[in-house]
Amino acid sequence: MTKLAGRHPKWGYRIIHALLVEEGWEINRKRIERLWRQEGLQVPPRRSKDAGQKARGDDENSLWKLPPLRRNHIWSYDFVTRRTDDGRAVRVLNVIDEFTRVALGSWVARSIGAVHVQRHLEVLFERHGKPSLIRADNGREFVADSLREWLTEQGVRAVFVAKASPQQNGYIERFNGTMSRELFGHEIYHSVLEVRHVVNEWTQMYNTRRPHRGLGGKTPAAYAKMYPDTVDPEEDGGCP
Structure with missing residues (x-):
């Protein structure tokens, strides 16, 4: 037994x-x-269907109803999840500035909870300033009370798109899709350290060398130079 x-x-x-x-x-x-x-054996309690879903998304928070108007107006974040060759999951938390499309930085780890999301944002706020709003889906890491309360203390409003509507968070969805195709589509990775390294390199390339059709053919870094801020995206944007 x-x-x-x-x-x-x-x-x-x-x-x-x-x-x-x-x-x-x-x-x-x-x-x-x-x-x-x-024997003291037990089964971990099941997470109820609505556990952690304390914040309800709304169509009014979609990118169409609430578009970015300036640099550091709206950031968005979400996860890319892949596996190393041993079958273990690796998560990549990506954060972008929606107006400039600059990739602000990624956190790579086996598991990422609300406390890690907060730590990552602390670093990015220090590097890039704070957004007015940060857009996300209803993932439990993002709707956690502790993270939402901390964001409020920072003067940042968390907004959530409607449930099961990833297209409403289209900026980060497109970024994550691009990363998945170009970085994880054909390669096999063996460790978190390796994934972190290639994510840093790819992010640097994305910001500084990859033209973006939505920015009139400019790279995110070149476009961001038109809207000066605290940190040059050509010099930063990788994993902290």
Whole structure:
């Protein structure tokens, strides 16, 4: 029982009992339940359907209803998730300035929660100044009370697009799609460090060498120079 539980930590005693019976053990479910509790085994509690979804998105927060009007008016952020060759997930949190399309910086790690999102934004606020608004979907990392309260303290308003409407957050969706195609489409990566390195290199290229049709053929860095701010995007924008 304990071996099966260790191998399948999210399975409860009922499933383990069924496996034992299938293997030929003559034991009833009540006894397995009793032994299960004696061994202190448990299943992680299920996240309810609406757990963490305390902020409700709205169509009024879409890029069409709420467009960026100037540099540092609206930032947006979202994740790209891929796997290294060992099958383990790697997450990339990307943040962009919607008006200039400048990639402000990426956080790369195996897992990223609300506390990591806050730490990343602290670095970016120091480098680039603070936006008036920051746009996101309803991912639990973004709607967490702690992050929203901190953003309010920073004078930044968090706005959320309608649920299941990624097109309403189109600037970051397009950026993430471009990164996925150009950086993760054909390569195999072996570690977080390797992913972090290539993300930094690619972001630098994206900001300074890749013309953007939505910016009249200019690169994000060249376009941003028309709207001076605290940091030259040619000199920054990588993972902190």
